[in-house]
Amino acid sequence: MRKCYFDHVATNPLHPDVLEAMLPYFKEDFGNPLSIYEYGTRAKSAIEGAREKVAGLVNAKPAEIIFTASGAEANNFALRGIALAKQNEGKHVLVSRMEHHSILNSARFLEKSGFVVTYLPVDKKGFVDPDTVKKAITKETVLISVTHASSEVGTIEPLKEIVKVAKEKNILVHTDAVAATGNIPVDVKDLGVDLLSMAAHQFYGPKGAGALFVRQGTRIVPLIYGGIQETGRRAGTENVPAIVGMGKAAELAQKELQGRMDYLRPLRDRIIDTMANVKNVFLTGDRENRLPGHVSFCVEFIEGEAMLLLLAAKGIFSASGSACSSKALKASPVLLSMGVPAGLAQGSIVFSLGMGNTSEDIDYLLEEFPAVIKRLRDISPFAEGWGDKEEGGECTVKK
């Protein structure tokens, strides 16, 4: 059976060249970068080489890159680290409703620690309006965090405009660019952001490797205390193979970025255009300002997890933001914040394409996906419409 991996927002396969670059650092070059003899100096020079490549990918200076163990850690670090460093200037933070849990839950932690957080609303396409940001700013605001691109609906945010608004008031801006980095051009100088999070496994690098860009001169309180690694801002013996892998993946992404985008966009558009012919299937997120390999729908009258499982049985691997597919049994906060009705949000499905996908994979998806939709609609009591259940209000589901 054909196997089509369409869940690149979950993780990417490792690029073979990345694996090759990493291998020596599991074997003969196993040294600790802090050691002053040759094992150490070789490991040290490997991570500094990786830092240059990661910096190159986002047009930063190497000294502005701090390696972390994940994108989530970079997000935690940015929010907590800046809020704590700035708390004498003010205790107000803005985050958008499009954010990943690592931002939202960090924001909740800040709220418990005495900060005030404003959650910025978004429009139907998932855009944060720079004007809304402007209005939400107070004298107490010290940090604004808005994602670069949403992994759930693919929308690319108007970050430059948001930064412009923030800079008028001298407020720091962080962006979660985990879904964007390596997939679209990300340039910290052009964007003007002060902090930016990324993760290697979103651009064919290894898991367990992330980074936070911190603009030179920006004070940040560490998340992890200990030794002098990462100039004292992130303690812990470096994961040398993972960092080297991230460096190699960044080098490849920088070189191949245009080619990757040119390859993925037509595949993406074919899915969107073809599925537009299936009744009651709605694209979520913006059509134009969209990640190159990202397709997300809400399919009316059926539920996302059931779709995901039937597709998986056909060798098609996807993601869903439905309540049932989440352990918390809650519908996607991102979709709800975009104004998608709760019932429709249950039919959420995301296909995120990568360089391993072929045109034949898309043919196969476009053959199987409508069939799966039909099968589940034949089982659904709502295939004729939601009736009065859609506005059902309180949940009656017993846990």
Place this chain on the structure above:
Amino acid sequence: MDHFTNPRNVGDMEDADGVGIEGNPTCGDTMKIYIKVRDNRIVDAKFKTFGCGSAIAVSSMVTEMVKGKTLEEALAISKETVADALGGLPPQKMHCSNLGADALRKAIDDYKSKQKG
């Protein structure tokens, strides 16, 4: 898994003696169970379900389990017996099983109230 990929008893029943709906799409699952009753015994059952894999499997299993049972026997079906019949459900999916038992109970109540009426 088989009851999800090949669910039994899918469909509407025009001449059903009892219909039970439980759940709400805003929270995830809705089950609609139809029963046909002869001499206090369920002779046929069908379902329509909006929901995840477990919800569909539960609906299929409940409609299989009730066939041939008296109303009293059918009322004894609980979320545990349905989940057991499916070979177990993960803890976060037990509510799907609950939904199946509740929809069945509502269908039986509906039948009884029609009999009285």
